[in-house]
Amino acid sequence: MSAVSFSSVSKVFNTPKGPFQALDDVTLTIEEGEFFGLLGPNGAGKTTLISILAGLARASSGSVSVLGSDVQTQFAAARRQLGVVPQELVFDPFFNVRETLRLQSGYFGVKNNDAWIDELLENLGLADKAGANMRQLSGGMKRRVLVAQALVHKPPIIVLDEPTAGVDVELRQTLWQFVARLNKQGHTVLLTTHYLEEAEALCTRLAMLKRGRVVALARTSELLGAASANVLRFKTDDALPPQLAAQARVTGRVAQLPAQDAQEIEQHLSQLRAAGVRVEDVEIRKADLEDVFLNVMAQAAGEGAP
């Protein structure tokens, strides 16, 4: 049985300016035990898709099931299988950390859960904050509690929506070690992130969304393998010749050009020389997920995606 199955999911929001299609016929299946990444630029529809999965929003059409339970018609059964770490920090400020986690356990009907709560506090670096009031915690600490809250009923499927947005390196590492361990123990993980380095390191399979549509769905290794093998990176103050400008990624003074092999790198350099472009700090690196992502997004735009 698949862990999560999205079947032709569409979502149209009614806005003052008229209907807005946030998701357009999304079909994808996440198998049990996978570490799955959902990527896409701002506004692509990632949070909307996760909200539908968590039963917080309704699809306009299509269906979603969690370990065989439909999220609408079998809401309680589906919801119990999910631990959702939301993007936004929302808490009752009057409780301390342990009380917050006990309350959440009660919500899922889990009793005598203190041993697991202690383990969560320990693994998320919150052990010394168990008695602290929620409103006394820093933003990063609150986010750790959100993660603990999502895991309090030991859900087989863990959904993380931008869990590392704005958090420090230490929490990121703690969080990923913990989540990776849970994944090894058999938990399925669905992650949305803007940190492509994290997605590349953690996710075995990825879907890329653009304007509500799935524009890539493959194993991470396949996506990386299909990309150009190398990238030629340099700084320049000069304009690139048109044939290179068309394929370059330019950020300020830094230009990056995809290249399959040493011969293509040499071709790029000789074209630059011939055009009189002065280059500094030349470097060759392996293509990464960010290159793949930008490429997929550019292609999707080229194909006239709405």
Ligand SMILES: Nc1ncnc2c1ncn2[C@@H]1O[C@H](COP(=O)(O)OP(=O)(O)OP(=O)(O)O)[C@@H](O)[C@H]1O
């Ligand atoms: N309640 C709503 N009413 C109208 N439009 C909405 C609503 N919720 C989301 N949208 C729109 O739907 C689109 C998808 O939003 P969503 O939050 O799912 O994107 P996202 O991929 O999660 O983006 P981000 O990376 O910025 O979190 C956006 O254009 C957003 O403005």
